[in-house]
Amino acid sequence: MAQTDTVTRILDTAEVLFAERGFAETSLRNITSKAKVNLAAVNYHFGSKKSLIQAVFARYLDPFTERFHAALDELEAEYQGRDIPLETLLESMARTVLEVPAERNSLKVFMRLLGLAYSQAQGHLRRYIQEHYGSVFTRFTELVRRATPELPDAERFWRLHFVLGSVIFTLSGLDALRDIAEQDYGEQVTVRDLIRRMRPVVVSAMHAPLPEPAESVA
Amino acid sequence: MAQTDTVTRILDTAEVLFAERGFAETSLRNITSKAKVNLAAVNYHFGSKKSLIQAVFARYLDPFTERFHAALDELEAEYQGRDIPLETLLESMARTVLEVPAERNSLKVFMRLLGLAYSQAQGHLRRYIQEHYGSVFTRFTELVRRATPELPDAERFWRLHFVLGSVIFTLSGLDALRDIAEQDYGEQVTVRDLIRRMRPVVVSAMHAPLPEPAESVA
Amino acid sequence: MAQTDTVTRILDTAEVLFAERGFAETSLRNITSKAKVNLAAVNYHFGSKKSLIQAVFARYLDPFTERFHAALDELEAEYQGRDIPLETLLESMARTVLEVPAERNSLKVFMRLLGLAYSQAQGHLRRYIQEHYGSVFTRFTELVRRATPELPDAERFWRLHFVLGSVIFTLSGLDALRDIAEQDYGEQVTVRDLIRRMRPVVVSAMHAPLPEPAESVA
Amino acid sequence: MAQTDTVTRILDTAEVLFAERGFAETSLRNITSKAKVNLAAVNYHFGSKKSLIQAVFARYLDPFTERFHAALDELEAEYQGRDIPLETLLESMARTVLEVPAERNSLKVFMRLLGLAYSQAQGHLRRYIQEHYGSVFTRFTELVRRATPELPDAERFWRLHFVLGSVIFTLSGLDALRDIAEQDYGEQVTVRDLIRRMRPVVVSAMHAPLPEPAESVA
DNA sequence: GATGAATGAGGTTTCATTCAT
DNA sequence: AATGAATGAAACCTCATTCAT
Numbered sequence: 041m042a043q044t045d046t047v048t049r050i051l052d053t054a055e056v057l058f059a060e061r062g063f064a065e066t067s068l069r070n071i072t073s074k075a076k077v078n079l080a081a082v083n084y085h086f087g088s089k090k091s092l093i094q095a096v097f098a099r100y101l102d103p104f105t106e107r108f109h110a111a112l113d114e115l116e117a118e119y120q121g122r123d124i125p126l127e128t129l130l131e132s133m134a135r136t137v138l139e140v141p142a143e144r145n146s147l148k149v150f151m152r153l154l155g156l157a158y159s160q161a162q163g164h165l166r167r168y169i170q171e172h173y174g175s176v177f178t179r180f181t182e183l184v185r186r187a188t189p190e191l192p193d194a195e196r197f198w199r200l201h202f203v204l205g206s207v208i209f210t211l212s213g214l215d216a217l218r219d220i221a222e223q224d225y226g227e228q229v230t231v232r233d234l235i236r237r238m239r240p241v242v243v244s245a246m247h248a249p250l251p252e253p254a255e256s257v258a
Numbered sequence: 259m260a261q262t263d264t265v266t267r268i269l270d271t272a273e274v275l276f277a278e279r280g281f282a283e284t285s286l287r288n289i290t291s292k293a294k295v296n297l298a299a300v301n302y303h304f305g306s307k308k309s310l311i312q313a314v315f316a317r318y319l320d321p322f323t324e325r326f327h328a329a330l331d332e333l334e335a336e337y338q339g340r341d342i343p344l345e346t347l348l349e350s351m352a353r354t355v356l357e358v359p360a361e362r363n364s365l366k367v368f369m370r371l372l373g374l375a376y377s378q379a380q381g382h383l384r385r386y387i388q389e390h391y392g393s394v395f396t397r398f399t400e401l402v403r404r405a406t407p408e409l410p411d412a413e414r415f416w417r418l419h420f421v422l423g424s425v426i427f428t429l430s431g432l433d434a435l436r437d438i439a440e441q442d443y444g445e446q447v448t449v450r451d452l453i454r455r456m457r458p459v460v461v462s463a464m465h466a467p468l469p470e471p472a473e474s475v476a
Numbered sequence: 477m478a479q480t481d482t483v484t485r486i487l488d489t490a491e492v493l494f495a496e497r498g499f500a501e502t503s504l505r506n507i508t509s510k511a512k513v514n515l516a517a518v519n520y521h522f523g524s525k526k527s528l529i530q531a532v533f534a535r536y537l538d539p540f541t542e543r544f545h546a547a548l549d550e551l552e553a554e555y556q557g558r559d560i561p562l563e564t565l566l567e568s569m570a571r572t573v574l575e576v577p578a579e580r581n582s583l584k585v586f587m588r589l590l591g592l593a594y595s596q597a598q599g600h601l602r603r604y605i606q607e608h609y610g611s612v613f614t615r616f617t618e619l620v621r622r623a624t625p626e627l628p629d630a631e632r633f634w635r636l637h638f639v640l641g642s643v644i645f646t647l648s649g650l651d652a653l654r655d656i657a658e659q660d661y662g663e664q665v666t667v668r669d670l671i672r673r674m675r676p677v678v679v680s681a682m683h684a685p686l687p688e689p690a691e692s693v694a
Numbered sequence: 695m696a697q698t699d700t701v702t703r704i705l706d707t708a709e710v711l712f713a714e715r716g717f718a719e720t721s722l723r724n725i726t727s728k729a730k731v732n733l734a735a736v737n738y739h740f741g742s743k744k745s746l747i748q749a750v751f752a753r754y755l756d757p758f759t760e761r762f763h764a765a766l767d768e769l770e771a772e773y774q775g776r777d778i779p780l781e782t783l784l785e786s787m788a789r790t791v792l793e794v795p796a797e798r799n800s801l802k803v804f805m806r807l808l809g810l811a812y813s814q815a816q817g818h819l820r821r822y823i824q825e826h827y828g829s830v831f832t833r834f835t836e837l838v839r840r841a842t843p844e845l846p847d848a849e850r851f852w853r854l855h856f857v858l859g860s861v862i863f864t865l866s867g868l869d870a871l872r873d874i875a876e877q878d879y880g881e882q883v884t885v886r887d888l889i890r891r892m893r894p895v896v897v898s899a900m901h902a903p904l905p906e907p908a909e910s911v912a
Numbered sequence: 913g914a915t916g917a918a919t920g921a922g923g924t925t926t927c928a929t930t931c932a933t
Numbered sequence: 934a935a936t937g938a939a940t941g942a943a944a945c946c947t948c949a950t951t952c953a954t
Binding site: 498500591592594595602634638640642644645649656657663669670673674676680681683685686 | 716718719809810812813847848849851852853855856857858859860861862863864866867870871874875878879881886887888890891892893894895896897898899901902903904905906908
Binding site: 062064065155193195197198199201202204205207212213216217224232237238239240242243244245247249 | 280282283373374376377384411412413415416417419420421422423424425426427428431435438439442443445450451452454455456457458459460461462463465466467468469470472
């Protein structure tokens with residue numbers, strides 16, 4: 041009881057502060073004082089700041105991975121060896137991404153964290169994510185490959201990263217952009233809205249015509 | 259001479275380190291020791307770390323703004339009031355973005371910096387960029403608006419940011435991605451290749467069908 | 477059973493770590509984690525780190541004291557009031573020192589601990605040893621006094637400490653020295669060898685001519 | 695001026711506290727607060743606590759090494775290739791050891807430090823001393839070899855370490871021993887007295903008869 | 913009898929900045 | 934114009950110990 045409480049309070053506070061300011065700009069003091077927890081508690085429960093950062097991610101990515109694997113299992117069962125259409129795959133991923141943080145009302149935080157994982161140095165984090173969650177991404181990539189046989193492998197690789205960039209960039213910089221959008225267009229945008237907007241863009245991007253071949257001289 | 263030298267050495271070193279590790283993770287000591295410059299020199303020449311960060315950006319964004327304004331001037335003169343096609347506008351922007359750092363062989367650094375400007379907290383930086391360089395972007399946005407009359411304003415706003423995200427994300431993480439691509443597909447990708455590949459994707463993205471309207475209940 | 481086990485495991489681990497690194501450099505965490513024992517167990521069973529240190533010494537010094545008293549009893553019985561020769565006294569001490577740790581194969585540890593007791597601050601330890609084991613040493617010293625009537629008391633005091641220093645220093649640093657000796661002279665030295673080598677040196681040292689008197693001006 | 699002052703104050707304070715309590719038991723806060731110097735000054739001037747410890751030793755050992763080399767140069771010149779007698783060599787070393795700290799009235803501190811260097815873990819310190827000052831010791835050892843041709847090499851090696859142990863042990867534990875001696879024998883002992891007392895003991899120890907050969911079975 | 917959780921004190925180090933020269 | 938010295942704040946982490954269970 042007491043433990044769960046402390047550990048959870050630390051994680052809850054940490055993820056919010058990390059999302060707001062980044063890792064380096066958030067000190068353990070910031071976290072523990074806001075969480076009303078002893079300063080040493082972080083090191084006691086997590087061992088180090090690095091491990092805390094990883095734990096914050098794990099709390100999202102563990103259930104995400106599990107559910108996404110399950111969702112892909114279902115799809116594969118449903119399609120019985122036939123190729124799953126790209127739209128369905130993307131749909132399934134989007135749904136899972138939305139599901140996990142929905143239970144804690146922290147979708148925005150999760151998105152910011154994903155953005156930080158990419159943009160902040162934190163080599164240890166990149167390694168941790170790669171090690172622990174690389175396999176789902178690999179599985180997903182392979183299914184995408186079979187859904188888009190017309191694309192050369194390299195082309196597909198790059199397009200997936202274009203799309204990934206779009207999503208992570210937009211969602212992680214969401215707050216600032218949302219402010220501007222609200223000010224300029226009077227719209228109040230939710231993450232759900234954004235995902236709805238992204239769908240056709242992403243699909244079009246993946247299906248765009250192949251580029252003209254490179255010129256002979258670079 | 260000696261001063262110019264010092265200032266330039268600081269800027270050259272700072273931009274590389276910032277791009278590699280981020281702002282908070284790069285200390286003035288890191289910079290000055292690598293630049294072989296006195297520790298106090300940063301504060302002496304720039305006043306503070308914040309100002310140094312801004313100066314690093316200004317060195318790219320000042321010439322960029324100037325040239326991009328000039329390029330748009332040319333286009334407007336050429337089209338004499340008629341709408342400039344989206345492809346042409348994007349083309350022009352891409353060319354200018356490539357031109358500026360090309361002279362110092364630092365495209366990657368420039369892109370990483372742009373990425374950091376987006377993703378790192380540094381409120382002061384966002385404000386600085388907005389204040390000093392907001393006008394070019396506004397001008398460009400307005401021209402895009404006239405090139406895509408079929409898009410609702412808000413939709414265009416978001417799509418531009420999707421695209422921006424793609425570009426910055428891909429180019430700023432270029433090194434890592436390039437390694438993977440080379441390993442997996444035996445391709446040696448140049449920045450020019452990437453831009454060539456991006457063109458159809460970006461155009462398709464901008465021209466994607468409108469999303470289905472939001473459901474009534476969020 | 478469980479308790480005995482825990483206490484013993486703590487003592488076994490603590491003495492090794494203390495001997496290797498010293499008292500201050502060995503944390504209770506080091507000990508308990510290596511001993512696979514709960515962190516609080518040390519405080520629970522021993523009360524404090526200081527008491528643990530004392531307990532580690534007691535485990536060697538209690539049997540040592542007992543046996544040494546017994547050995548001196550025997551000698552006094554054998555010599556029936558006549559002075560016991562210095563060589564015999566030293567011999568007896570050496571034998572007892574070797575006997576106690578021999579049962580646990582920990583002579584080196586014992587010697588290192590004695591060295592630490594001398595050189596590390598730990599006032600409490602010096603006091604503890606003095607209080608609990610001072611009497612054997614006093615008894616031994618008195619016998620030595622009668623064996624070397626030609627030496628002034630102060631001279632004898634210092635010489636005993638010179639010798640003690642030799643022994644503890646050599647035996648506590650044994651591993652490093654043995655490595656050098658083996659490398660340089662191709663000798664594999666056992667503790668018994670060393671004791672054999674020390675005997676004539678110690679005897680000569682104790683019987684050395686008196687120093688010339690101090691000069692008038694320090 | 696200001697710098698010299700701060701650096702010197704730190705070194706002066708550090709060596710006293712180290713000598714009194716040992717390295718681990720002396721915190722940088724202890725040092726800087728007693729030296730009335732900013733806490734960060736140690737890291738500014740020395741880089742780390744380890745480097746400070748090394749600097750404290752260097753301040754004694756650098757002049758010691760220099761003078762001892764000079765003294766041996768003189769002796770070699772005087773003896774013109776003939777072997778220098780053991781007594782003379784030891785005499786020369788003792789004189790040099792006394793000379794260096796005499797100028798700062800800190801012989802006792804120097805001795806404690808030497809003792810600590812041996813008994814405290816501090817692997818870095820042992821390595822530092824070995825690297826920087828090993829050569830003088832090697833030179834001295836070689837001269838001792840020629841002064842005691844009757845000793846087998848291994849025997850000489852061990853005897854030198856017996857003697858070293860005597861000296862370091864006694865001198866570094868001096869304070870406690872001195873208290874006892876004063877209480878028991880009413881003597882006030884100076885380091886000079888001790889050295890005077892040690893001389894005949896050391897000489898006798900080195901010239902002790904060879905031990906009886908080892909028994910056939912170890 | 914034993915333990916996981918928690919704590920307050922204090923450790924070393926790094927930081928951006930300022931100051932006297 | 935430029936710099937070496939110095940500083941106060943704050944960073945992360947480890948410590949021995951205590952407490953509730």
